[in-house]
Amino acid sequence: xxxxxxxxxxxxxxxxxxxxxxxxxxxxxxxxxxxxxxxxxxxxxxxxxxxxxxxxxxxxxxxxxxxxxxxxxxxxxxxxxxxxxxxxxxxxxxxxxxxxxxxxxxxxxxxxxxxxxxxxxxxxxxxxxxxxxxxxxxxxxxxxxxxxxxxxxxxxxxxxxxxxxxxxxxxxxxxxxxxxxxxxxxxxxxxxxxxxxxxxxxxxxxxxxxxxxxxxxxxxxxxxxxxxxxxxxxxxxxxxxxxxxxxxxxxxxxxxxxxxxxxxxxxxxxxxxxxxxxxxxxxxxxxxxxxxxxxxxxxxxxxxxxxxxxxxxxxxxxxxxxxxxxxxxxxxxxxxxxxxxxxxxxx
Ligand code: NAD
Numbered sequence: 001x002x003x004x005x006x007x008x009x010x011x012x013x014x015x016x017x018x019x020x021x022x023x024x025x026x027x028x029x030x031x032x033x034x035x036x037x038x039x040x041x042x043x044x045x046x047x048x049x050x051x052x053x054x055x056x057x058x059x060x061x062x063x064x065x066x067x068x069x070x071x072x073x074x075x076x077x078x079x080x081x082x083x084x085x086x087x088x089x090x091x092x093x094x095x096x097x098x099x100x101x102x103x104x105x106x107x108x109x110x111x112x113x114x115x116x117x118x119x120x121x122x123x124x125x126x127x128x129x130x131x132x133x134x135x136x137x138x139x140x141x142x143x144x145x146x147x148x149x150x151x152x153x154x155x156x157x158x159x160x161x162x163x164x165x166x167x168x169x170x171x172x173x174x175x176x177x178x179x180x181x182x183x184x185x186x187x188x189x190x191x192x193x194x195x196x197x198x199x200x201x202x203x204x205x206x207x208x209x210x211x212x213x214x215x216x217x218x219x220x221x222x223x224x225x226x227x228x229x230x231x232x233x234x235x236x237x238x239x240x241x242x243x244x245x246x247x248x249x250x251x252x253x254x255x256x257x258x259x260x261x262x263x264x265x266x267x268x269x270x271x272x273x274x275x276x277x278x279x280x281x282x283x284x285x286x287x288x289x290x291x292x293x294x295x296x297x298x299x300x301x302x303x304x305x306x307x308x309x310x311x312x313x314x315x316x317x318x319x320x321x322x323x324x325x326x327x328x329x330x331x332x333x334x335x336x337x338x339x340x341x342x343x344x345x346x347x
Contacts, residue, residue: 001051001052001055003015003055006055006056006059007059010032010059010060010063011032011033011063012030012031012032012059012062012063013031013032013033013034014029014030014031015028015029015030015031015055015058015059016028016029016030016031016102016106016110018098018099018102020095020098020099022094022098023092023094023095023097023098024085024090024095025083025095025098025099026083026084026085027043027081027082027083027084027099027102028054028055028058028081028082028084029058029079029080029081029102029103029106029110030058030059030061030062030079030080030081031062031077031078031079031106031109031110032059032062032063032065032066032077032078032079032080033063033066033077033078033340034077034109035077035340035341036069036070036074036075036076036077036339036340037074037075037076037077038076038077038079038108038109038110038111039062039065039066039076039077039078039079039109039110039111040065040069040074040076040077040078040079040111040113040134040288040291040292041061041062041065041078041079041080041081041110041111041112041113041115042080042081042112042113042114042115042118042135043080043081043082043083043099043112043113043114043115043118043122043126044057044058044061044080044081044082044083044115044116044117044118045082045083045085045087045090045091045115045116045117045118045122046082046083046084046087046116046117047084047085047086047087048082048084051084054082054084057082058080058081058082061080061082061115062078062079062080063078064078064258064259064281065077065078065079065080065288066078066336066340067281067332067333067336067340068281068282068284068285068288069285069288069292070335070336070337070339070340071281071282071285071313071317071332071335071336071339072282072285072288072289072306072310072313073306073309073313073339074288074289074292076111076292079110079111079112080115081099081103081110081112083095083099083117083118087117087118091122093125093128096122096125096126097125097126097128097129099126100125100126100127100128100129100130100133101129101130103126103129103130103132103133104129104130104132106132108132110132111132111133111134111295112126112132112133112134113133113134113135113291114135120135120136120137120139121137123135123136123137124136124137124138134291134292134294134295135291135294139294139298142180143286143287143288143290143291144180144181144184144287145184146286146287146289146290146303146304146307147180147181147184147256147284147286147287147290148181148182148183148184148185148188148256148286149184149188149286149304149307149308150283150284150285150286150289150307150308150310151181151185151232151234151254151255151256151283151284151286152185152188152189153307153308153310153311153314154254154278154282154283154310154311154314155168155173155189155230155232155252155254155278155283156168156311157278157311157312157314157315157318158230158252158254158276158278158314158318159171159229159230159252160315161276161315161318161319162229162251162252162276163229167192168189168192168193168194169192169193169194170193170194170195171194171195171229171230172194172195172197172226172227172228172229172230173189173194173195173196173197173228173229173230173231173232174196174197174198174199174218174223174224174226174228174230174231174232174250175189175196175197175198175199175215175232175234175255176199176200176220176223176224176231176232176233176234176235176239176255176257177199177200177233177234177235177236177257178198178199178200178202178205178206178209178234179200179202179234179235181234181256181284182198182200182232182234182235182256183205183209185232185234185255185256186198186209186213186215187212187213189213190212190213190214190215195214195215195216196210196213196214196215196216197215197216197218197223197226197228198210198213198215198216198217198218199217199218199219199220199223200220200235201220201235203217224239224240224244224247224248224249224250225244225247225248225249226249226250227249227250228249228250229250229251229252230250230251230252230253230254231248231249231250231252231253231254231255232253232254232255232256233253233255233256233257233260234255234256234257235257236257237257237258237259237260238259238260238261238262239257239260239262240253240260240261240262240266240267240270240277241262241263241266242262242266245266245269245270245273248270248273248275250275251275251276252275252276252277252278253270253275253276253277253278254276254277254278254283254314255280255283255284256280256283256284257280257284258280258281258284259280260277260280261277261280261329264327264329267279267327267328267329267330268327270327270328271321271326271327271328276318276328277327277328277329278314278317278318278328279317279328279329279331279332281332282310282313282314282317282332283310283314285307285310285313286307286310289303289306289307289310290303290307293306313335316335317331317332317335318331320334320335
């Protein structure tokens with residue numbers, strides 16, 4: 001595997017390989033772009049099939065963080081760390097302390113936090129060796145209410161774009177996944193009179209949420225095809241794919257999940273079908289805004305104000321897409337790339 005061509009193709013500034021024999025740590029940290037500020041992004045602990053898969057994943061995730069922070073107006077770059085191996089077998093204080101020492105050596109150019117496979121307790125262990133870590137058990141806590149709040153604002157912006165009014169009263173909204181983000185979102189939508197169609201693999205939890213919000217329970221395999229105003233994916237990535245895109249029954253796709261489009265081609269198809277897609281990393285930036293605020297001491301009012309501005313950002317993305325006649329994911333990328341370009345920062 002040739003690493004430099006992959007770094008060049010994806011605009012990655014640095015890749016750091018870290019290994020520590022005694023703890024069994026094998027990790028890669030990718031710093032994608034630091035033009036706007038130090039690179040923030042969580043650490044994933046995953047049993048990758050190969051080193052190549054881990055390197056490709058860390059690069060893709062770091063790149064995603066640069067775009068998300070840039071569009072959210074944060075003065076932060078994008079980075080990510082991956083620890084290779086089975087978290088159940090390898091997780092130890094010794095391993096996270098070793099990882100923390102590597103992060104400390106980067107002198108603040110990379111700031112880590114939780115991601116899939118890591119927990120606040122792991123962040124506490126990293127924090128024994130470096131201050132460049134967020135999401136410890138004593139910090140601001142679970143970001144998902146803020147993620148949901150941003151998604152709620154983005155849905156209202158999209159409704160206004162399509163129907164001329166952001167009112168939720170009577171709008172049919174299908175929410176896929178009623179976990180942390182989805183359940184908070186449903187409560188906010190139902191308070192304003194939205195008619196909810198909900199599904200989750202955990203049918204009991206979903207049924208309880210239906211009782212609480214007046215929602216109707218739907219089957220997970222057909223939720224995307226229901227006739228509705230908004231389809232809100234809040235579970236998995238890749239939900240808009242070859243098998244689902246032509247069955248969609250909504251006017252708008254806007255939800256909290258990461259990597260909603262299986263590929264860019266599906267974003268082009270949504271545009272051709274006249275379905276308004278609010279790009280995932282724009283609408284779900286509430287979590288990173290919340291985590292980034294921990295760098296400056298956590299002020300819930302400040303975080304809420306920044307998260308509410310996600311509505312304006314979504315509006316801007318939809319307007320650029322309409323004006324330039326380009327898919328919304330391209331409009332979002334263009335806004336992010338403009339913020340990240342050295343010329344913009346230096347002018
Ligand atoms: P979560 O694990 O709490 O909830 C996900 C829910 O989706 C679970 O209840 C699960 O049972 C359900 N689910 C999984 N597959 C499903 C399927 N096929 N059909 C229906 N339901 C299914 O996770 P979360 O924190 O709520 O995150 C949800 C999504 O939002 C993820 O894609 C995550 O990457 C993204 N996201 C989360 C945050 C955050 O602050 N938590 C921030 C940004 C993005």
